[in-house]
Amino acid sequence: MTGDQVRVLVADDQALLRGSFRVLVDSDPGLKVVGEADTGVTAVDMALRTRPDVVLMDVRMPEMDGIEATRRICAAPGAKGIRVLMLTMFDLDDYVYAALRGGASGFLLKDTPPGELLAAIRVVASGEGLLAPSVTRRLIAEFVRTPESARPPGRVLAGTTEREREVLTLIARGLSNAEIAAWLHLSPATVKTHVGHLLRKLEARDRAQLVIVAYETGLVAASPEAGA
Secondary structure, eight states, X not given: OBTTBEEEEEEOSOHHHHHHHHHHXXXXXXXXXXXXXXXXXXXXXXXXXXXXXXXXXXXXXXXXXXXXXHHHHHHSTTOTTOEEEEEESOTTOTTHHHHHHTTOSEEEETTSOHHXXXXXXXXXXXXXXXXXXXXXXXXXXXXXXXXXXXXXXXXXXXXXXHHHHHHHHHHHTTXXXXXXHHHHTOOHXXXXXXXXXXXXXXXXXXXXXXXXHHHHTTSSOXXXXXXX
């Protein structure tokens, strides 16, 4: 970030939407658009060249979709600080799970109110994961529907402490650091330290990735009602 200003790259194949997002983002003095991309290929190239704090990434784009573009950006050397916030028109998009596994830090609908979208950019830029409630339900439902034998292998929790696994469980259930602190009778600073340890030990980019780890490893079990 430049000072306290969050640098944003807008990636969408529709010129009108790109322009609208640019005007919205630039209307906030704490945010700044550093570029626009109309294809997935261009999004990857511009992200690696301009090193934005956040990429607003459309799911469906020509040449390369937003999922693959996200994978490439997040896997690129030196791109650790780049966060991707996925945007889609559909809350039941089949690509939700793939986007999050690909490294996306958040997933929101394009009809999200302007104020909430600006807040989401700030949240993602700070390193926190952001999932719309409907997306969280879909992520859980994915584990309900998929046979365990067909699920991707999860990361191992062997190197984590009992307290860290307690924190991870609460993260997967959607609690904020403040809520976790109150639940476990810890200070917010202590919870933040535990979260930092989890991110490092599990090689996760942010909280969205930690949620996936919690379900993949079986630490948190999804109930059949989750997809209802």
